[in-house]
Amino acid sequence: QSALTQPASVSGSPGQSITISCTGTSSDVGSYNLVSWYQQHPGKAPKLMIYEGSKRPSGVSNRFSGSKSGNTASLTISGLQAEDEADYYCCSYAGSSTFVFGTGTKVTVL
Amino acid sequence: EVQLVQSGAEVKKPGESLRISCKGSGYSFTSYWISWVRQMPGKGLEWMGRIDPSDSYTNYSPSFQGHVTISADKSISTAFLQWSTLKASDTAMYYCAADSGYYHYWGQGTLVTVSS
Numbered sequence: 001q002s003a004l005t006q007p008a009s010v011s012g013s014p015g016q017s018i019t020i021s022c023t024g025t026s027s028d029v030g031s032y033n034l035v036s037w038y039q040q041h042p043g044k045a046p047k048l049m050i051y052e053g054s055k056r057p058s059g060v061s062n063r064f065s066g067s068k069s070g071n072t073a074s075l076t077i078s079g080l081q082a083e084d085e086a087d088y089y090c091c092s093y094a095g096s097s098t099f100v101f102g103t104g105t106k107v108t109v110l
Numbered sequence: 111e112v113q114l115v116q117s118g119a120e121v122k123k124p125g126e127s128l129r130i131s132c133k134g135s136g137y138s139f140t141s142y143w144i145s146w147v148r149q150m151p152g153k154g155l156e157w158m159g160r161i162d163p164s165d166s167y168t169n170y171s172p173s174f175q176g177h178v179t180i181s182a183d184k185s186i187s188t189a190f191l192q193w194s195t196l197k198a199s200d201t202a203m204y205y206c207a208a209d210s211g212y213y214h215y216w217g218q219g220t221l222v223t224v225s226s
Contacts, residue, residue, distance in 0.1 A: 046155065046205070047216075051212035051214070098157070100171075101157055
């Protein structure tokens with residue numbers, strides 16, 4: 001059960017859109033619509049941003065959106081803002097009642 | 111309001127045992143599984159395992175199976191993560207999270223430091 005692969009870092013200017021990829025396998029991301037995304041600011045607990053691939057919890061900005069194609073899930077942040085600078089993690093169900101997180105992506109707002 | 115409150119920071123020596131806790135409130139404790147997540151210093155999130163508080167059925171990541179034990183006491187709405195023999199490599203922040211296939215509610219984290 002290997003960690004899902006994410007780019008180590010992604011950056012963008014305020015107002016731009018960025019996309020973070022999350023690549024797994026046919027045993028996790030590719031088999032289930034149970035990918036979630038989390039934002040983590042330094043010293044804080046993670047915060048749910050997207051669940052079940054593309055659903056947004058109440059209170060999360062609609063600038064955040066999720067999608068999936070094959071074994072790769074993606075998180076897009078549109079209209080990038082300074083407060084979006086944080087670490088982002090994907091997570092997928094991996095069968096047999098287990099889950100796996102991604103390697104994490106540091107988002108920098110230039 | 112759903113809340114998960116974890117026990118405080120711990121400093122232990124290698125070889126010692128430890129149990130940390132995660133107390134749920136504001137909801138029926140048996141409504142969500144509880145998952146535990148490790149974050150080593152400067153590193154990413156790692157899923158350790160989960161427990162169904164209604165019957166204490168557990169699942170573990172292969173990476174953590176045999177190294178930790180997850181348990182729960184539904185009568186006090188509390189889940190536990192325990193080690194029988196700590197190692198320096200167990201130094202990390204540990205989070206509990208209410209698990210419904212995703213983690214909407216998180217504890218504040220418990221920092222465990224293992225050092226001689």
